Amino acid sequence: MAADVLVIGAGVAGMKASLLLASAGRRVHLIENSSIIGGRLIRCEDIFPAMECATCMVSPMQQDVLRNDLINVVTLGDILSIEGSIGNFRVKIRKRASCVDPVACIGCAxxxxxxxxxxxxxxxxxxxxxxxxxxxxxxxxxxxxxxxxxxxxxxxxxxxxxxxxxxCVFAAVDYSEVDSEFEITVSNIILSTGYQPTHGEVFEKYQWGICPGVFTASEFERYYSSNGPTSGELVTKDGLKPESAAIIVHACGTGSHSNINTMYSLKFLHYLMEKLPDIRPVVFLDASYSPDALEDRHHLKWRNVEADVILYTQIPEVNKVGDGKSLSITCSTAEGSFQAETDLLVLGTSMLPSTGTSKFIKLLGIECSDEGYVTKPEPGLSSVMTTVPGIFAAGCTGGPLDIASSVTEAAAAVGRVLADANRGEK
Ligand SMILES: Cc1cc2nc3c(=O)[nH]c(=O)nc-3n(C[C@H](O)[C@H](O)[C@H](O)COP(=O)(O)OP(=O)(O)OC[C@H]3O[C@@H](n4cnc5c(N)ncnc54)[C@H](O)[C@@H]3O)c2cc1C
Ligand code: SF4
Ligand code: SF4
Structure with missing residues (x-):
């Protein structure tokens, strides 16, 4: 049997890569830092562009991964060290104790x-x-x-x-369980450690943390979700039903992340229209943002949305009104100045490299971009190669991507691993 493969991070990219490798007969060690698999996709209720139910999309994949005999899923896993090179990476892993027996537990709460x-x-x-x-x-x-x-x-x-x-009537809790360590040897490594959202603290200028109606994109995603903190009720953080709503699409400024902001901001408009049908949202877009249509195929959709789209020439200023239950948004446009009041403001925040992505770039000596994402040495030829032979990057490890592109990259990385084996570099 060909050598084992290590996949780090069990988001949609890592899960897809593991399933494809297993279907090609390769044994996979899928190491996930958290207690669950699925990555950030499972925080969403619906998935753009078709507005599919995220759970319906991801749950069969999660179950296939957990049931596959060729995939050794290690949750609460930490990679301690990686030595060697293509064909012979020696990896030390620690599995943190969960103190709950997964066989005895039925998840009864x-x-x-x-x-x-x-x-x-x-x-x-x-x-x-x-x-x-x-x-x-x-x-x-x-x-x-x-x-x-x-x-x-x-x-x-x-x-x-x-x-x-x-x-626990099933005697599943076991305080005596301790962390364990083990070593594996693998031919290749697929890094799929993904992204993290920009933290709200940097958005104080938009009154985040000050006014209860201001949400980052990731917070808003959870507030809409039926398994989220409000069971899907769209209210402000102090529980009030909003009577007006606004989105600032490029709250971090324009840049390479803007296509994802466009994508999920359009989704948020659907969310708002579904839960607050009497409201006509106001959307703030950077007027200088004229993306390459190939890069951002969703951008032109702003022309046809049921919202007031304001193209600003200077970043909007957000101030609290009275006790902060409401906000005033002011900006310059080509036609003059614009002002609106809103109870709910969603910030289109960027995606940053996850701490796992930063850790492995350093540990493995992989080159990275100024933003801290894995650099692709031959972007025209392959979107999944890294500067270290035998190590590939899939999904948001190499930059912000949507789910379809993350899955495509996972498949491409698996293709590279199998090609290495065919060349005898296994
Ligand atoms: C607000 C928002 C809404 C979005 N909505 C959509 C949408 O509707 N449709 C769409 O197509 N895309 C959407 N996206 C993009 C989507 O979230 C990504 O495309 C997708 O999650 C990328 O998957 P991934 O596997 O690359 O990374 P992730 O989902 O980030 O998964 C990475 C995994 O690696 C694990 N990990 C991290 N560090 C370590 C470590 N040190 N060791 C082991 N494991 C580690 C993490 O715990 C996680 O499980 C949205 C993004 C945002 C910000
Ligand atoms: S009470 Fe026991 S069986 Fe139920 S979720 Fe907790 S550990 Fe699992
Ligand atoms: S031992 Fe006590 S504090 Fe710790 S998890 Fe159980 S109930 Fe909570």
């Missing part, structure tokens, strides 16, 4: 209902709380909780707490 610790839920962009034993959201896969030992009372001064174990 009794344990986290019993846990007294409440902390911000990072998966929900800190918009809701989770327990020290938890799954990130309803429907997450694997549907098995884990104990976050950094916040669990047992590891922080109260070793007698055993409320979660007492609540």
């Amino acid at each position: 009794e344990c986290w209902n019993a846990c007294p610790v409440e902390i911000n839920n990072e998966f929900e962009e800190n918009l809701s709380k989770r327990k020290a034993i938890s799954i990130p959201c309803a429907g997450a896969l694997p549907n098995v909780p884990w104990i976050d030992r950094e916040n669990c009372l047992r590891w922080n001064g109260d070793e007698n707490c055993s409320l979660c174990a007492e609540a």
